[in-house]
Amino acid sequence: MIVVGGGVVGLTTAVVLAERGRRVRIWTRDPVERTTSAVAGALWWPYHIEPVAAARAWALRSLEVYERLAGRPGETGVRLVDGAMGETDPADVESWAAGRLPVLRRATAREYGAGTAVWTRLPLIDMAVHLPWLRERLLRAGGSVEERVVSDLAEADAPVVVNCTGLGARELVGDASVRPVRGQLVVVENPGIDTWLVSTAPDGAMAYLFPQPGRLLLGGTAEDDVWALDPDPAVAEAIVRRCAALRPEVAGARILEHRVGLRPVRPAVRLERTELPDGRLLVHHYGHGGAGVTVAWGCAEEAAALAASP
Numbered sequence: 001m002i003v004v005g006g007g008v009v010g011l012t013t014a015v016v017l018a019e020r021g022r023r024v025r026i027w028t029r030d031p032v033e034r035t036t037s038a039v040a041g042a043l044w045w046p047y048h049i050e051p052v053a054a055a056r057a058w059a060l061r062s063l064e065v066y067e068r069l070a071g072r073p074g075e076t077g078v079r080l081v082d083g084a085m086g087e088t089d090p091a092d093v094e095s096w097a098a099g100r101l102p103v104l105r106r107a108t109a110r111e112y113g114a115g116t117a118v119w120t121r122l123p124l125i126d127m128a129v130h131l132p133w134l135r136e137r138l139l140r141a142g143g144s145v146e147e148r149v150v151s152d153l154a155e156a157d158a159p160v161v162v163n164c165t166g167l168g169a170r171e172l173v174g175d176a177s178v179r180p181v182r183g184q185l186v187v188v189e190n191p192g193i194d195t196w197l198v199s200t201a202p203d204g205a206m207a208y209l210f211p212q213p214g215r216l217l218l219g220g221t222a223e224d225d226v227w228a229l230d231p232d233p234a235v236a237e238a239i240v241r242r243c244a245a246l247r248p249e250v251a252g253a254r255i256l257e258h259r260v261g262l263r264p265v266r267p268a269v270r271l272e273r274t275e276l277p278d279g280r281l282l283v284h285h286y287g288h289g290g291a292g293v294t295v296a297w298g299c300a301e302e303a304a305a306l307a308a309s310p
């Protein structure tokens, strides 16, 4: 079978399929380092993804996998890290996380300041390590990855085709309901922060700090229908300012890199089995918004079940 798309969704789906004994080829327009997935922070949290109930279920299944992968952080890029999720109530989280999140409690004033926040331990994934690790895991399971632009899914010469093209699906299958939500990040030298923090101001402005090995990721933005991939210096400055208001030591940190990515947001993730015009099986699997990493394994298992022969 052919999986079109080699971001976190395509790679994870391909790994699940290959490890179930299928012969899997990935066709991808971009090398994994240049996908949206490589831009992600990446904290496990079902943010900006619909439908909410399904996303939470996929996220909790993925959590089990990430917890196991966190046993080998250097190899997989997955670590379990404590931090504060602002403007969130522990009881609300507990209503869906159902005892699955460790050390879940209200953050103290020292941890979060005046607002209400949840303190918990979540997977924090270093995509610079995790994506190449997924690719290697796929190759070890007998799969392959080929750089190739697809202009029609019927080009894929396999009995089963899985469409994991993210925002690319907009053009590839003419789905105007998948739209970009632009996110910008600033990567700085870490001044010694070892917990993550996410905060949303009353006007909706986000600030988040994700410590990754050797660097600190500062975010963020969420701009609907904006396609610009160049980092905006004024936006970067505002991100650093908002983060420094929460953690003053960030103010003078040396900037290492600016990043921009377009979240593939859709009114609902498209996870659906259909047919190509010639009757071959086609599974659509895209539109994971701001949480593709968070839900990757739960979704991949469902996509793999849909891709199983009738």
Ligand SMILES: Cc1cc2nc3c(=O)[nH]c(=O)nc-3n(C[C@H](O)[C@H](O)[C@H](O)COP(=O)(O)OP(=O)(O)OC[C@H]3O[C@@H](n4cnc5c(N)ncnc54)[C@H](O)[C@@H]3O)c2cc1C
Binding pocket: 004, 005, 006, 007, 008, 009, 010, 027, 028, 029, 030, 031, 035, 036, 037, 038, 039, 040, 041, 042, 043, 044, 045, 148, 149, 150, 151, 164, 165, 166, 167, 168, 169, 172, 182, 183, 184, 185, 220, 260, 261, 262, 263, 264, 286, 287, 288, 289, 290, 291, 292, 293, 294, 295
């Ligand atoms: C700034 C930012 C921060 C984020 N933070 C988080 C976070 O903390 N946690 C989280 O869970 N998620 C986060 N996300 C969201 C996450 O990055 C996405 O949900 C996820 O990357 C989507 O994965 P994907 O594989 O569907 O898409 P992509 O990574 O975009 O991959 C799509 C693939 O399809 C290929 N493709 C597209 N069109 C074609 C074509 N015509 N032919 C061949 N190949 C094609 C591309 O080359 C690529 O390989 C963040 C996103 C951004 C932008």
